Amino acid sequence: MSVHYPAPIPAQAGIGLRSHHFREILDTPPSVAWMETHPENYFGGGGAPLRVLERIRSQYPLSFHGVGLSLGSTDPIDHAHLGKLKVLIDRFEPAFVSEHLSWSSVGGRSFNDLLPLPYTPESLDHICARIDEVQTVLMRPLLIENITRYLTWQDSTIPEGAFMAEAVKRTGCGILLDINNVYVNAVNFGLDPLDFLNAIPARAVQEMHLAGFDRFGRMLIDTHGQPVCQEVWGLYRWAIHHFGPRPTLIEWDTNLPPLAMLVEQATQSDAILKECHVAAS
């Protein structure tokens, strides 16, 4: 496989690009190091979204965070979808391209949500073959993100962290480490988040995500609709000291606040990243 290694994003905070903020970002470009977007929002091939993305790309490094590939599905990979992604990657040259360690479709029906895989040897073989297939088409390494889950499969025999580490070892993919997801899973299932984090190979972690959650009964739901909570900031600080400074995204998809709020959260993230730089020097 011929691999394209893009220019790196600095180990600073970035924000998610949402159409709600297009005008404000173009009029007053915020002081953040980079931006991330869902490539599916630009699959139409024209119009305002692509025009805005071109202008953003001329000012900021970009990262593509896919949500529609259904990487873990047992249906064939949707090559039309993958083809559109490749066209966008070739055009915008994002520093990172990421997808989720999850599935979202079976039998031709799509659930358009991130569903958990059972962590079994069969799933591991399957997801590794799929990551290989995608990386071969895209001709670049993919980052895979740990998801939140609201169930536990009885057949899971491999701890999630070890599952991801083995996928990295077999495919050469990287990891997008979502700290909020680690926290939400730990609370919902009474786990120690450090068990998961300690199993993750530091060199594989290329990017981190921070987000907020909502409470639904006894469960925390990863809605990306609230500020990052104190406990997640704490876990993030631990992760940055453990893995080293990494590009970190403030992810906010629902209940969108003014852009200034995202920038404020990014500033908090930058302060923690700076702490780590100082401690290391």
Added chain:
Amino acid sequence: MLPLRETQRAFAEAIVEGKYHAATVAMAADGGALRSVALYRRLIRNNYRQALMITYPVLLRFVGGRYFDILARGYLTAHPSISGDLFFYGQSLPTFFDKVQVAPLLVELARLEWACHEVYQAANSPPLSQDQLQALASGDPSQVTFHVHPASRLLSFPVPVHRVWQTLQPDASADVVVELPLPEEETGVVVTRGDGKVRVTPLAMADYLLLKAMARGVDAVSVERMAIESEPDFDFARFMTTVLSLHVIAGLSVEQGV
């Protein structure tokens, strides 16, 4: 141990049909399996609903949130999502409305909003070049056919439904009123894009029919003949000026050596 495919199918059955047994058996016996499936059902349904709300903002304002939810649930059952890209999810809503016989005005409004949704992100195409316009002016018009811009849609309605669309734009004030019933008046519209914004422009029926003919690949001479047959004093120059100003035509083909 269930094979991965069977696990995924069992989960799908639980989500789609409410048949929880196989999925919950595959889940850890921690007492939370039923609650988990119910939660996922709720989250997934909400994703679909949100997608429809983004695609059909005017319809949502027109019918209100409660009725919109009922329609969204019915649509989900009849037309499950088949793409990882939620952009396409609402594609069959007009067909669904037609089939379940909701008020005809809602069918037409859904058709118009879907066209707007497609046009917003449709492929770009450069405006007609000077050379192409020259070819139209100097070539044999019987050999000239037109290419419709990918970011344009031609639609006709039994009532002027575009008035509802224009009145109930998402940024309109909350107390805006739509005058109903709309008059029975066959109306053609063209949906186009300019400066990144979607525009809905009503057309005289003669203009609409000629544009439809152009979109079907009818040559320039035949289009002009159709115009004169429909209205002997039809102003073809005015029509072409309108068409060009709306950027409905993205290109021309001129048959060579025929």
